[in-house]
Amino acid sequence: MTTYTTAWKSPSNIALVKYWGKRPDGIQIPSNASISFTLNNCATNTTLTFTEQDNLEIEVSLEGKDEPEFIPKIEQFLKRVSHIFPFVIKGRYSIDTSNSFPHSSGIASSASGMSALALCICDIAKEKGLLSEEVFLQTASELARLGSGSASRSVYGPMGVWGEHSDFEGSSDNYAVEYSEIHKVFTDYCDTILLVHKGQKTVSSTVGHDLINGHPFAEARFVQAKENMTELRKILQSGNLDAFIALVESEALTLHSLMMSSNPYFILMKSETLKVIEAIWAKRKKDGVKWCFTLDAGANVHFLYPQADKEAAIQFIERELKQYCENGAFIHDEVGMGAERI
Numbered sequence: 115m116t117t118y119t120t121a122w123k124s125p126s127n128i129a130l131v132k133y134w135g136k137r138p139d140g141i142q143i144p145s146n147a148s149i150s151f152t153l154n155n156c157a158t159n160t161t162l163t164f165t166e167q168d169n170l171e172i173e174v175s176l177e178g179k180d181e182p183e184f185i186p187k188i189e190q191f192l193k194r195v196s197h198i199f200p201f202v203i204k205g206r207y208s209i210d211t212s213n214s215f216p217h218s219s220g221i222a223s224s225a226s227g228m229s230a231l232a233l234c235i236c237d238i239a240k241e242k243g244l245l246s247e248e249v250f251l252q253t254a255s256e257l258a259r260l261g262s263g264s265a266s267r268s269v270y271g272p273m274g275v276w277g278e279h280s281d282f283e284g285s286s287d288n289y290a291v292e293y294s295e296i297h298k299v300f301t302d303y304c305d306t307i308l309l310v311h312k313g314q315k316t317v318s319s320t321v322g323h324d325l326i327n328g329h330p331f332a333e334a335r336f337v338q339a340k341e342n343m344t345e346l347r348k349i350l351q352s353g354n355l356d357a358f359i360a361l362v363e364s365e366a367l368t369l370h371s372l373m374m375s376s377n378p379y380f381i382l383m384k385s386e387t388l389k390v391i392e393a394i395w396a397k398r399k400k401d402g403v404k405w406c407f408t409l410d411a412g413a414n415v416h417f418l419y420p421q422a423d424k425e426a427a428i429q430f431i432e433r434e435l436k437q438y439c440e441n442g443a444f445i446h447d448e449v450g451m452g453a454e455r456i
């Protein structure tokens with residue numbers, strides 16, 4: 115009955131070309147490749163104590179408080195990864211997790227949470243002699259993907275690419291790869307998350323992904339995403355911020371228009387989401403700033419700007435954007451270097 119204890123801190127990430135849709139013929143296989151900035155401040159810390167035993171037993175706490183409602187998702191995850199590491203379903207798990215961002219901020223914790231857990235499991239596999247250092251992160255990314263697709267990209271910084279794409283060497287549908295061939299302006303790019311709506315989303319990402327199968331615009335979307343990956347790669351290398359803005363905002367609005375044209379249709383934006391977008395557009399028009407937004411599957415707005423503009427952007431947030439945030443809340447973040455053992 116050996117006991118193992120390990121702990122990892124893993125960040126959240128924000129996709130620029132979005133993953134939206136899974137292939138029906140696989141488990142957690144994306145319909146198109148995606149790419150994200152890894153974040154630095156929004157992260158999950160997970161401590162795992164694993165004791166070998168014949169059956170599976172899970173106990174999980176968030177910020178020290180028991181969270182039995184997390185157990186079914188973790189159990190599903192462990193069963194999904196058991197073909198890679200059969201030991202995972204024979205043990206007692208004591209998982210203690212905490213997020214750096216406030217609970218119920220509307221920020222999805224699945225990317226940081228699932229990647230942190232995947233990394234902990236890989237540590238145990240390594241200790242058992244089942245995993246070498248060379249493929250450690252790749253395997254952790256593969257495990258994370260089986261928990262939540264976007265989690266696969268969180269283990270690396272400054273960017274992660276998930277999904278096979280001919281322009282990204284080594285890219286795969288099974289795991290994400292690191293992407294770092296980027297212009298210096300992007301290495302410390304800022305992302306202030308404007309917390310427009312802190313409540314639970316009405317439709318989960320998993321349900322949203324499912325609605326892409328049979329969606330009337332699906333095929334065109336997959337072609338567009340593929341082209342946008344090619345285009346964004348060039349933009350990330352050249353540092354062309356006008357092109358960056360045009361592509362990133364189009365991706366965000368396309369994601370939400372896919373939701374609005376699903377059957378059944380749904381809207382995750384709130385009226386404040388649009389107000390923030392309009393304020394950013396008006397500012398850009400008036401002052402020529404290179405600031406833009408992206409959205410994930412929710413109402414919050416990720417406000418993106420270069421590090422050099424941080425002071426001016428913060429003033430703009432305080433004066434013009436904060437009013438649209440629930441209780442005036444926002445979180446400053448920036449591009450980070452991926453997960454770390456703690």
Ligand code: DP6
Pocket residue numbers: 128129131132133134142148222224261262263264265319320323369410411
């Ligand atoms: C809109 O990774 O949360 O954030 O694989 O079902 O867990 P599951 O979905 P999830 O979907 C994220 C979708 C997105 C875009 C993205 O991160 O690429």
